[in-house]
Amino acid sequence: MAPQYAPSLRSHLAPMLLVLQLGFILIYAFYIEIESNIKVYGITFSNMYPEFHDVNVMVILGFGYMCTFLVRYGFSGSGFNLLVTVIAIQWAIILNGIDNWYYRGKIRIDLKSLVVAEMCAASALISIGVVLGKTNPVHLILIALLEVSGFVLNEWLLQTLLKVPPLNSIMLLHIFAAFFGLMLTRILYRKGSEQPFEKEKVDRKTGLFSILGTLFLCVFWPSLNSVLVDNRTPGRRLGAVLSTYLALAVSAVTAAAVSSLSSPEGKLNPIHLQSCMLAGGVSIGVSMPAVHQPWEAMTIGFTAAVVSTIGFRYLKSHMLLAFKFHDTCAVLSTHGLPGLLGWLAHLLLQIKDCDDHTRIPLAIRFAVFHICSLITISLSLCMGIITGLLLKWNFWRPPQDKKCFDDQAFWEFLHLAVQK
């Protein structure tokens, strides 16, 4: 069974993991210490811990189980997701602390550092969703390292050059990750991918696992959007939670309606429902800092679900056939378009509230908005191209076409029951 490919795991994966891990331990030994000031910006441990945990559940359980929908790729979906997450988090903690290290010589970590690192890991996981099943774990780790580096660079550019608040720039993770992943899959395009791969299939039971993952994401999404909201303005966190909640609810209803309308038989598609609920969460996440009324959140959720369902139904195959983007988890419709939509909504809402709260002229806002989008999208496309070219190198031994979407290439099954 592909004996010429499987050993790549031993000869590449194991040394890579060991070197990375020992390197991380060394860096942490010299430069990282635990924050001893227990109350930073009015947020205590007890205030933040439950929301930190929810984000943790989303990243590990939510993303992991969402990726188990492929019938023969469940172990890889959840296992590689875990591996990538823990590496990306350790890497992101270091990268996010670089300026801290620059000024103080030490990086101090607290719950907030972990939350930010988990969001960076989430952006890596989104990118990986695009190429899931067509790569080996060595690829995935390289993608994660480069994607996280690119995302942190993007965040730093926006925060230092354009004075974008941290919350806003972090929430661009959906846009960055989606375009990064798309460019990556374009470069890694395999001939013959117009036809679905032999094992690119869903099963009833794996579908249920995947719905479970999605529901984890939905249930805990309000925490993802509220955890970094400043506690000092009273009511902002409550607003973030309620807006996210309502946007998710609206997008679920809308996705069901549009899915049924656009189906030839008038039936619902479980994958539409899953992806489009998330689309609502993505949009509201990106536009969160400007949302102040429940109906604004609901309208954003509604639009996101419409865009995403239609994108899923028509755009996915079009992108594949016309532009050779093979997008396993439909990340463009789930994160890319809703992210852009949310960013646009952010701008519109800011313009609407302009004379009320702010003193920055409209033209400057427009400019900042466009430059932000421009930087994020171009940086993500560039990083995607670089990563793609690196991964095309045969040294990393990509799985053969017929081994794609198959756990067998990477996992050993001892005493496995005969498949019934």
Added chain:
Amino acid sequence: MAPQYAPSLRSHLAPMLLVLQLGFILIYAFYIEIESNIKVYGITFSNMYPEFHDVNVMVILGFGYMCTFLVRYGFSGSGFNLLVTVIAIQWAIILNGIDNWYYRGKIRIDLKSLVVAEMCAASALISIGVVLGKTNPVHLILIALLEVSGFVLNEWLLQTLLKVPPLNSIMLLHIFAAFFGLMLTRILYRKGSEQPFEKEKVDRKTGLFSILGTLFLCVFWPSLNSVLVDNRTPGRRLGAVLSTYLALAVSAVTAAAVSSLSSPEGKLNPIHLQSCMLAGGVSIGVSMPAVHQPWEAMTIGFTAAVVSTIGFRYLKSHMLLAFKFHDTCAVLSTHGLPGLLGWLAHLLLQIKDCDDHTRIPLAIRFAVFHICSLITISLSLCMGIITGLLLKWNFWRPPQDKKCFDDQAFWEFLHLAVQK
């Protein structure tokens, strides 16, 4: 495959969802705003958020996955559950805010409004458990809208006419939902249902998903019972959590014992264990405001599990054969009887503690108790009959008998792996 029925989803479900959703957005745009007073009744955001989340997990993950036990109805079980939840929550927020709107012109929402709305949604989900598999999603949404309206009306009647505290009246949701659902299934009775439907079956794997859902409910139940308990009396929330916890533990042990005793082969039944654990939670939830000692909670859990297991073993088939109640999820034994038992325990405990704390004469307590039960049960039965008659209308295109309990009628499976 049933081309004459499937399109009903497009022609009825999609317009219905869109109209409902756009209507909700309009109502929210004009009448709903986010509470800006961050500390209501001594409960801050951080105090309430973890428990709010637990309730959220229960309603979406718990109920959703509990309903996946049918081997060919997993997508519908979890998907329709989600759809019904999000619609019921939006509807309940509006209904619960009507008096607020009447006096102030605006409905202010905070975490507590969401929690109450989720409990209303839970009551709709319980009712839907009775008719699961024999209805289409249009039915389910109508049931949810009417059930929630009835339940909010009931709550309002009890609170304004009888001065029942809000916590007590909300906890009657189990009783209301069970009797509503029973009356509904009686009216929707199909000839030939004495025999199990062709696809009304459980599978090992779907059984495990269903146990997962139940465990979510059990683990987070203490939050459901404590979240609305007044924070101002110190120790009441702790008491609620501990009582619920102990009652659930006792009911699990008791359910196993009674299930094994009543089985012809002396074996355990996984569904008994699941339902009867929940029965303990239901009983203690309804009687919570009067429980002050651990042993009281444990005795209530014990009795509830005995009643529920015996109800499950003997009453379910008896109700079907003798009275034509086809009760898919055995809601009568899981929520109806334990709910009544809890209400009775509430009365008894209040009488016991009578001379200690209170000054209201015993006779009046008795009267209030009976009137409460009377109002709740009659209103639920009436609403059940009205809903049932509405749903009997063929316009809603009920699924054919052989399409019952089958995902195929509602969901499209693209690239589905051949069932192995």
Added chain:
Amino acid sequence: MAPQYAPSLRSHLAPMLLVLQLGFILIYAFYIEIESNIKVYGITFSNMYPEFHDVNVMVILGFGYMCTFLVRYGFSGSGFNLLVTVIAIQWAIILNGIDNWYYRGKIRIDLKSLVVAEMCAASALISIGVVLGKTNPVHLILIALLEVSGFVLNEWLLQTLLKVPPLNSIMLLHIFAAFFGLMLTRILYRKGSEQPFEKEKVDRKTGLFSILGTLFLCVFWPSLNSVLVDNRTPGRRLGAVLSTYLALAVSAVTAAAVSSLSSPEGKLNPIHLQSCMLAGGVSIGVSMPAVHQPWEAMTIGFTAAVVSTIGFRYLKSHMLLAFKFHDTCAVLSTHGLPGLLGWLAHLLLQIKDCDDHTRIPLAIRFAVFHICSLITISLSLCMGIITGLLLKWNFWRPPQDKKCFDDQAFWEFLHLAVQK
């Protein structure tokens, strides 16, 4: 189908459960009351509730679903786990409160009592993992009662004789449980177990359920390690959370590397990944009180994963063939060795920090350390032998060899779909 064995459930299990449960209710009625002092040692209800919940999720969902990996033993894995947990918790609350009862006549319970009781239950669940599939539920309940008694006795000995802080002595649960279980399985050894049992197999889907359970454990493990940490020293809980988090991350990466290195085909083994992540959590849990720097936690996680993966790969079959320890869940590699490793790390770190914080001479520390290990290990071995001898008694009707690892012996399947 084994009619001569199945009835044992009715004739033994049901009376046992009823007697135990009624006994517990009686004891609780006379001796247990709810703590009315809401703020104990600076920890309020709201501070502790989220972490209490996480521990609850770990014990019920995590351990329960981790044990569903056997293809025909999923109901038993999760169901018996639940049964054992709820009995062990009720029992542990009583045992832990004995000195309270001795001095005050009443046992007062609060969230902390429940958390400690859940940790005792966790230790029983670990022991049960060793004999899973080869025992009936009556055995499991006896094991749980005796194991919890032994563990509480051990804790009491360490705390009163050696003045070990409560947190340190509770964290020895992994070591105690592992050695207790090992001795038990040695005594219950069945001839012919060198060959895997007929039904001791894993399936893709049950593997995914098991990974789900493991991920629950990993995600919530930081709460397990931090919940009992004293809140009065600021930053200690934050430190506990971050250390656990980093240790788990490192152990996941390391486990993947070592698993791939030690596999003949260079592939990953999903069970290694699962067990060895937990190993990191175990080690860091035991050494937690002495860990102050992130890199210390990471090094401990690294070492634990190496030891555990190698133990899993080579030691498990060696222990079976050479010493007749049939260890279903590989508890020795997952909890035993990493626990000892953590305890050793605890000592080393204490010695390192010796001159900084403490005034107790090194020699005494060494002595206390060795006596602790000695007491814990000898007590666990003794209790294991006693329990094993008790269970060997044929009165308890052990399952026949061919009924091992089979749900059919204990669960009735009504309307079960034909296995496809």
